[in-house]
Amino acid sequence: MSDGAHAVITNAFPRWDRKLLFKILNNIHDVVMVIDSETTIVYANEAYAKILGVPVAKVLGRRLDKIEPKAAAIDLMRTGKPYKIGRDYLDSLGIDVVGSTFLLYDGNIIIGCVSIFKNITDVVELNRELQQTKGVADYLKEQLEQWEQLPLSFKEYVGQNSRLKETLVLAAKVARTDSTVLILGESGVGKEVLARAVHNSSRRKGMPMIKVNCAAMPEDLIESELFGYEDGAFTGAKKGGKLGKFELAHSGTIFLDEIGDMSLTMQAKLLRVLQEKEFERVGGNKTIKVDIRVIAATNRDLESMIEQGTFRLDLYYRLNIVPLTLTPLRERKDDLFELAKTFLKQFSGEVGHDLTLSPKVMRFFQEYDWPGNIRELQNVLEHASIVCSGKTIEIQHLPARIIPTHNDFNSEEKPYAVKEILARMEKELILSALDTYNNNRTNAMKALGFSRRVFYDKLLRYGIE
């Protein structure tokens, strides 16, 4: 023991009382530990061994700044702050503690430091579980209001198309493992439905699947949304901290939707979590481990994003272990009517009578491109089911946006009506140019090669606003 710690003890008590003093210290259920000015551990009571599981003889004489450089005592010695009360985390032992630490002085000179603390790991662990349960409950409540009625399993997944079947067979296989899954496909093609089917067919199905919409989250919030934050991590932070989506998904699945819309900074942080399955909360230094299955989805072309330097190659490798690609609806029109039937049944229930499609509508559906895929089909049918007061959905019940104007769907059959066909193509080109140039008319006009007068004439003729 160094002279410093002795000095405190012997000065405070007459020699005949030292034994008594140690007895008192050894009967305290909290850890009492003293270090000298060099941070050498000069005293530890019996609770130290019991609570921390390390024999006292093993630590006496060792330097605390080597064993536990982030300990509160080291911090006080370094900064000269006289005391610290509250929670701490012992990195070397993986233990949460609470207590007080204060410097020892001889006059003005710091001669050491005392820490008195108890182990609260069990309490912290219980609290974490409680927080997770509460977090999941809140999340589910929030989602319940937003969730569409999604098919839950592969059995309910509508489609007979052979390419879709291949994807579903592979999906069912991978669902049984813990592998990362990457779902690719255009907007509205059913990526989320597939993610849910994979989760619900996995061993994790009783646990939550937590969705993160990477595109909708502001850059400065996404980190705390994903990893959570500690009490007082930043101004405006919720008291008691907040669990991140990764912790909420513990034992379940995390669904990283629109992964192609994540910034490069966040991609780097995500990569670390995917590799190590561990992270720290914002404003915290404790490493949190989670057991999760990752499903990611995007409608972006990640490979060309990699070429452009906007998506990390290493993250792509991490995610692209089992890619599942969903075919756009226009390439699996064999499923169109079965899907339409499913939705019509749903909407028939809502409007109170049976609904069918007229032959013309069926033909139009076969020819239409369905850029919005299944979601578009669903929306078109919902619109039609409301507008149509009878039982048969006709062309005029479809949303104006997709109603074929200059073609043979709502006129007499004229398969070679060149003028009308050309006019229809011209209108489509104009709309497409306007779309490409974000409705900037001058740019669209230049791209189309029209003079101003001709261009505005055509807009008027085709009723383009």
Ligand SMILES: Nc1ncnc2c1ncn2[C@@H]1O[C@H](COP(=O)(O)OP(=O)(O)OP(=O)(O)O)[C@@H](O)[C@H]1O
């Ligand atoms: N196979 C299917 N059977 C029945 N309904 C489906 C099927 N696939 C998709 N849907 C429906 O289509 C809509 C779009 O599906 P989903 O949200 O999964 O698409 P997405 O690919 O995630 O779209 P986005 O890229 O826009 O996020 C949902 O309302 C869903 O219920």
Ligand SMILES: [Mg+2]
């Ligand atoms: Mg989606």
